[in-house]
Amino acid sequence: MITNTFHIPVSARYYHEFASVEELITILKRYSSEPVLPIGAASNILFTRDFEGLVLRSAMCRARALDEDNDSVLVNADAGLVMDDLIAQIADMGLRGLENLSGIPGTVGASAVQNVGAYGVEAGDCIVAVEAVDRNTLTCCTFEHDQCAFGYRDSFFKHVNKRYIITSVTYRLSKGGPANLSYAALKDYGLTPQSSAKAVREAVLAIRDTKLPNPAEIGSAGSFFRNPVLNDEAYKRFLSRLADLGLTPPRIFETQGTYKLSAAWLIEQAGLKGRQIGGAAVYERQPLVLVNATGTATAGDIQTLAQLVIDTVRERFGIELVPECEII
Numbered sequence: 001m002i003t004n005t006f007h008i009p010v011s012a013r014y015y016h017e018f019a020s021v022e023e024l025i026t027i028l029k030r031y032s033s034e035p036v037l038p039i040g041a042a043s044n045i046l047f048t049r050d051f052e053g054l055v056l057r058s059a060m061c062r063a064r065a066l067d068e069d070n071d072s073v074l075v076n077a078d079a080g081l082v083m084d085d086l087i088a089q090i091a092d093m094g095l096r097g098l099e100n101l102s103g104i105p106g107t108v109g110a111s112a113v114q115n116v117g118a119y120g121v122e123a124g125d126c127i128v129a130v131e132a133v134d135r136n137t138l139t140c141c142t143f144e145h146d147q148c149a150f151g152y153r154d155s156f157f158k159h160v161n162k163r164y165i166i167t168s169v170t171y172r173l174s175k176g177g178p179a180n181l182s183y184a185a186l187k188d189y190g191l192t193p194q195s196s197a198k199a200v201r202e203a204v205l206a207i208r209d210t211k212l213p214n215p216a217e218i219g220s221a222g223s224f225f226r227n228p229v230l231n232d233e234a235y236k237r238f239l240s241r242l243a244d245l246g247l248t249p250p251r252i253f254e255t256q257g258t259y260k261l262s263a264a265w266l267i268e269q270a271g272l273k274g275r276q277i278g279g280a281a282v283y284e285r286q287p288l289v290l291v292n293a294t295g296t297a298t299a300g301d302i303q304t305l306a307q308l309v310i311d312t313v314r315e316r317f318g319i320e321l322v323p324e325c326e327i328i
């Protein structure tokens with residue numbers, strides 16, 4: 001059985017954990033003809049069927065400081081380490097960079113694949129290198145920051161057919177500097193630029209608690225959809241649609257001629273908050289999240305609900321929502 005945060009029962013033909021790079025290479029050699037799926041906590045995957053191949057999970061969970069200068073420390077963390085455990089440790093040490101990502105479920109390896117983001121920060125902002133094993137050559141390789149092509153919940157690793165199994169990630173963390181309070185909710189919480197990394201972490205955890213389901217209690221993959229990013233022309237069309245509907249535009253994040261909209265706002269305005277199909281529901285407190293509301297939802301329930309959300313938002317706003325969650 002593959003544990004996953006949707007709490008949907010699913011299994012794999014083969015499942016292996018690796019405790020060293022050598023063991024990983026041995027496993028990959030043995031199953032060279034099988035499809036391979038590397039996973040961490042499976043907190044961003046919807047399994048619609050059993051996986052007919054090899055599921056791999058890193059059991060390497062250590063972190064170490066590699067180097068430091070006056071301003072920063074380089075920390076290398078194994079792919080299997082729980083990302084939030086790493087963030088707790090480094091925030092305790094007073095190091096800044098990842099604290100806004102506190103409370104995101106999942107592992108260090110996936111933080112690089114997903115370029116996880118929250119509260120104005122993305123993991124890629126701090127990642128200087130990613131170490132991996134290449135399944136084609138069975139050799140170790142290192143990707144520098146620029147080779148990772150980090151984008152909004154995106155990276156090079158998402159586009160190479162699971163070729164690289166990430167074994168560790170190296171982050172550069174700051175010894176000083178101001179807290180990143182670019183996200184209004186953090187300022188509203190009373191944080192100041194002088195607030196410590198630990199104070200920011202506690203605020204982020206408290207804010208997340210009010211909005212997001214605890215994966216131990218309610219199954220989900222966090223945000224099921226990406227926030228749509230529109231070009232100038234599409235944005236103008238969207239504004240004119242809102243005017244026709246008599247709606248005031250939501251808060252928009254504008255960067256370099258693109259406009260990022262809140263998918264949660266679109267879903268809520270489409271009247272879908274709380275909508276349920278089978279055991280799946282649009283989460284009341286954060287409509288971007290689809291949940292296994294009854295604990296017995298099937299992947300089919302989640303997919304049918306996701307399609308209803310996509311169709312309804314398209315009909316009302318002319319905008320196509322795209323899943324952030326990987327569907328397998």
Ligand SMILES: Cc1cc2nc3c(=O)[nH]c(=O)nc-3n(C[C@H](O)[C@H](O)[C@H](O)COP(=O)(O)OP(=O)(O)OC[C@H]3O[C@@H](n4cnc5c(N)ncnc54)[C@H](O)[C@@H]3O)c2cc1C
Pocket residue numbers: 005037038039040041042043044045058079104105106107108109110111113114115116117118153157162164165166167212213214215220221222223326
């Ligand atoms: C309640 C909740 C809240 C969430 N909040 C956020 C949030 O605020 N921001 C955010 O960005 N995400 C959020 N997520 C989504 C999820 O936690 C992240 O995407 C996380 O990075 C996934 O980590 P994971 O270890 O579970 O990866 P998985 O879901 O197991 O895998 C994700 C992807 O990474 C690949 N992968 C995993 N490990 C490796 C490896 N070692 N080598 C190569 N590829 C690998 C997988 O093949 C897959 O493509 C949330 C999820 C939940 C359930």
